[in-house]
Amino acid sequence: MSEKYQKRILCIGAGYVGGPTMVMIANKCPRYKVTVVDIDKGKIEKWNSDALPIYEPGLDKLVKVARGKNLFFSTDIEKGIRSADIIFVSVNTPTKTFGAGAGMAADLQYWERTARQILECADSSKIIVEKSTLPVKTAQAMERILTAEKTDVHFEVLSNPEFLSEGTAVADLEHPDRVLVGSRLTESGIKARDELVNLYAHWVPQEKIITSDIWSSELSKLVSNAFLAQRISSINAISALCEKTDSDVANVAKAVGFDNRIGAKFLNASVGFGGSCFKKDILNLVYICQHYGLDSVADYWQSVIHINEYQKERFVLNMLNTMFNTLAGKRICLYGFAFKADTGDTRESPAIYVARRLMEEQAQVIITDPKALENAKQDLAGLKGDVEYIDDPYEAASSSHAIAIVTEWEIYRTLDYERVFRSMIKPAFVFDGRNIVDHQKLYEIGFNVHPIGKPAMTHLR
Ligand code: UDX
Ligand code: UDX
Secondary structure (H helix, E strand, C coil): CHHHCCEEEEEECCCCCHHHHHHHHHHHCCCEEEEEECCCHHHHHHHCCCCCCCCCCCHHHHHHHHECCCEEEECCHHHHHHHCCEEEECCCCCECCCCCCCCCCECCHHHHHHHHHHHHHCCCCEEEEECCCCCCCHHHHHHHHHCCCCCCCCEEEEECCCCCCCCCHHHHHHCCCCEEEEECCCHHHHHHHHHHHHHHCCCCCHHHEEEEEHHHHHHHHHHHHHHHHHHHHHHHHHHHHHHHHCCCHHHHHHHHHCCCCCCCCCCCCCCCCCCCCHHHHHHHHHHHHHHCCCHHHHHHHHHHHHHHHHHHHHHHHHHHHHCCCCCCCCEEEEECCCCCCCCCCCCCCHHHHHHHHHHHCCCEEEEECCCCHHHHHHHHCCCCCEEEECCCHHHHHCCCCEEEECCCCHHHCCCCHHHHHHHCCCCCEEEECCCCCCHHHHHHHCCEEEECCCCCECCCC
16 A cells, blocks of 8 residues: 555644645645544534634645645644654744743644654654744754654654745645755765755746754754744834825835835835744744843844734724723724734734724724624633624624724725715724724715825814
8 A cells, every 4th residue: 555655744833834734745645645643623623524624725725635635633732643654743832831931932742742752752864854833943853853763763853843834835835935944964965855855846946945053954944934024024114204294105015115125025114924834933032142142133023023012002092092081982893813814823913912902992883794702702701891793894883982903804895885885883993003094085975084104084073
């Protein structure tokens, strides 16, 4: 049976990263057997059903092509380890909530447990691939655990960070800007690296597959996310200045982004960045810098997070100040709760902060989102305050005093805002935390419009 396949790949962790990555590998490498395992039985059941555990455009189609042929989802981690040639580890590495480094360092307990499980079950040599984002030198810790006992089997640890972005994961995996493989520069390290390079070469052009030493590879992932987040914090910091000087942040971003050396991407001012990676990875970077006594470097990167927190609070305070310094009892409708469009993921979403602060101001918060309402309910469970969840954006806005656009879902660009306006309490406000609606048009309909980093358009005198 197994001769049918050239290689057997295992991925431990069937989450946002492990799931889509393995689905793509299975589609592109039909002669490789790809098995994805997870400790969460419910999640594996969903991967084996028509209702996948994550929403990602285009993913279901790819799952259907490969599942049952060369793509399998299972909870039998031990069997998976025994039969695999290459093991990707994609378990979560959240920020530590306890003990030394709490709130900053990565919590590596799942990671270490997985390493020990591999050691316990493996009876032949294997390549272990770090897919999760990890602090620099984690591969070394992994190697130390894996070489602590057995001598007859050899484990070669590689770093292969994931650069996919949620909502566009399928396209990012299919046409990556680059694939990075970090290895030891020993003979066995380079041999293992070449195996992984060959896997990706099934569909990624050779010039986009880059290799490096293992520590640089680990660090590159943290630095890539830190640079992306830093661009958003830079433009968000400027958005505050634009609001004070009657300038338009979109015009500034356009002029700046036209410079080839800077480029136009990731310069959209917003209510703040969210997602499972940016904050966690920067905190990790800050923690490592502090560990090595590089306090000025740590402070520099910490300020990226500081501006993000400032931006979220500024958004809420702008609502409070504009709406006559009280939100108590007012109905405020959040358009969107996901951390970005085209995903149901709400991890670190600015919407969580905004909703919580509005509830503290005793506003009645109404939340609508095409994909994230179930996650929103979990995120806000246990908070004191008045909150409702409504699928239909028209119904959600009805009888509200204000709409706050928090996620850039396409649907919010094209609503019938005359209808929305008619159903709202006057004066009606729109706070556009993503600058996605036609501000002039909404103003003409009668809304008081408050974008990010642009002059407000108000009928109030
Ligand atoms: C996670 C990390 O958050 C990120 O830093 C890293 O880059 C990749 O892994 P993601 O896939 O988004 O990203 O996380 P999540 O969706 O939570 O998936 C992790 C999966 O690992 C979960 O399904 C969890 O059940 C599983 N897991 C966790 C195991 O199978 N075994 C464990 O011991 C722990
Ligand atoms: C990010 C990285 O892009 C990806 O390479 C890495 O592997 C994982 O982390 P992701 O978090 O899925 O991906 O989404 P991303 O598109 O980077 O957006 C992150 C946050 O920044 C979102 O809240 C988004 O709305 C916000 N953002 C993005 C802005 O506020 N302005 C922008 O110009 C771009």
